[in-house]
Amino acid sequence: MNTAALSGVGEAAFITLHARALDAAAPQPILADPHANRVVEAVDYDFARLGPTPKLDLKERLSAGIRGVIFDGWVQEFVDRHPDAVVLDLGCGLDSRAYRVRRPTGVDWYDVDLPAVIDLRRRLYPETGELAAGRWLDHLPADRPMVAVMDGLYPFRSPRSFPALLNRLSAHFDLGALLILGYSRLSSRMLPRVLPAVNTLGITLNDGFDDPHDVERWAPALRFVEQRRLIDSPDVAKMPPGYRFRSRLMARIPWLARMDKGVLRYEFGVAQ
Numbered sequence: 001m002n003t004a005a006l007s008g009v010g011e012a013a014f015i016t017l018h019a020r021a022l023d024a025a026a027p028q029p030i031l032a033d034p035h036a037n038r039v040v041e042a043v044d045y046d047f048a049r050l051g052p053t054p055k056l057d058l059k060e061r062l063s064a065g066i067r068g069v070i071f072d073g074w075v076q077e078f079v080d081r082h083p084d085a086v087v088l089d090l091g092c093g094l095d096s097r098a099y100r101v102r103r104p105t106g107v108d109w110y111d112v113d114l115p116a117v118i119d120l121r122r123r124l125y126p127e128t129g130e131l132a133a134g135r136w137l138d139h140l141p142a143d144r145p146m147v148a149v150m151d152g153l154y155p156f157r158s159p160r161s162f163p164a165l166l167n168r169l170s171a172h173f174d175l176g177a178l179l180i181l182g183y184s185r186l187s188s189r190m191l192p193r194v195l196p197a198v199n200t201l202g203i204t205l206n207d208g209f210d211d212p213h214d215v216e217r218w219a220p221a222l223r224f225v226e227q228r229r230l231i232d233s234p235d236v237a238k239m240p241p242g243y244r245f246r247s248r249l250m251a252r253i254p255w256l257a258r259m260d261k262g263v264l265r266y267e268f269g270v271a272q
Contacts (some may be wrong), residue, residue: 009156010114013093016152018047019064020095022057028238030065031072035096039124043094051200062243066233067181070263071149072100074179079107082145086173088112090165091153094121108144112136137172146176155183155206162206163218170221175269178222180215182261183208212264222266229262 006013020036023029040047075097079085083104089097092111103109111121140146148169154162169178188208209215212224231247239247250260 006116006120010117012152012156013113013117014043014045014047015050015060016064017043017094018050019057019060020068022061023065026061030062030235030238031068033068033096033100035099035125039094039096042124043120049200058240058243062239063230066230066235067151067263068095068097069235070228070233071151071179072097074177074263074265075101075147075149078145078147078177079103082147083107084144086110086140086144086146088140088146088148088169090148090150091156092121092149093117093152094124095151096125097149098125108141110136110140137168140172142172143174146173148176148178150178150180152181154180155188155208157206159206166215166219166222170219170268173269176267177225178266178268180264180266182212182227182264184210184258184261187261209261210258212261215264215266219266221268223268224264225267226265227262228265229260231260232262 017036017039020031020033021040023031024033024036075087079087079101084106085108087098087101087103087107087109089095089109089111090113092113094117095111098109098111111118111125113121146169157165166178169176183206185208188206212227216222216224229251231251236244236247
């Protein structure tokens, strides 16, 4: 499938797709996405353009796998509690989360991204519902529970547009949960160095935040509920020895542990 229409932030979808495919092919996969390799083979894209090295491939594979497991688990818990929920995967890229989560028949699922990404998704995942970024929120029911996944969306939004999005979501729906991959200020500054594709694709990143409660200040309706750091995941046991050691070391040293914002859960409206 031709991917020429994707560029910049849209092209970043291939970074995590590549990482999930590497994880699926690993001897001890973490996420084990059953669709990642099929999609990699289906798209006409030169993954060498992203400039990966074996070390970076491994780091991104481990990160994508662990946070994918956490996000999937939280979404699964939400739809099990709310079988009439609306699920939004914001900045979904080419992820197959909609196929990995077991959905009750009353759940509506929407994958939201840039028009060029959505056009490609429709050819790769024809059975899911997709919405291009724009006025998509106006068409969604406000009186049903909503859970939104933001895996990697934050650093690609401007300091003004991300809080605005959070406030729009919490104002539109009566109750819900927002699941956000956090980025510390230091991590955001380091990301272009540890992930050269950011520079290759010409992407400008947000500054990051060090306190999960900053999000509550941006969107007063939200309540911070839980943080799950990647270094605390039981799937660390599947990492190569050097990465296991580094994760355990980071977990024991406070200033290093603070770099790992992990995955953050916020809620609003009626108690979940």
